[in-house]
Amino acid sequence: MAEEGSGYAKALGSRLRAIRTQQGLSLQGVEQRSGGQWKAVVVGSYERGDRAVTVQRLAELADFYGVPVSALLPDAGPAAHAEPPPKLVLDLEQLQSVPSEKAGPLARYAATIQSQRGDYNGKVLSIRADDLRALAVIYDLPPSDLAEELIGWGVLGTDARRAVRLSSDPTS
Secondary structure: OHHHHHHHHHHHHHHHHHHHHHOOOOHHHHHHHOOOOOOHHHHHHHHHOOOOOOHHHHHHHHHHHOOOHHHHOOOOOHHHHOOOOOOEEEEHHHHOOOOHHHHHHHHHHHHHHHHHHOOOOOOEEEEOHHHHHHHHHHHOOOHHHHHHHHHHHOOEOOOHHHHHHHHHOOOO
16 A cells, blocks of 8 residues: 555656646745745655655645646546547538538638638548537537537537537536
């Protein structure tokens, strides 16, 4: 069990180091910016997993870095190893064959995303579950019904059903 705790301490330390380096701080920089509240040697020992950090000190460190405590915690539990949800990929070539009175809002939305990304391959476009929810509002349909409509048009793959189910499940 001690080995498992040590693994978690090292994973926590790795997250602490990642946050610090993302902010462009050295260990000495942390000590200087904090006015000595955070000693370089102490923060370094947290990052190596050599020293246990209390919940109170972790919360204070998160506050110092300006991040939520959850950003400092390593992923844990079965959810961290769960299969990722399927991607939502629009077939833009198939979209061109759908009558514009049906596909107009989707085509405009896809064109906007392409413009923002600078992605003009014209064949496929990956979208997020949030994009599908926004489109569902535009189409005045529940996301699952819109997904079925898009699947019927051949614009979205059938694996989108699982993605929609997962994104609407509050436990996932």
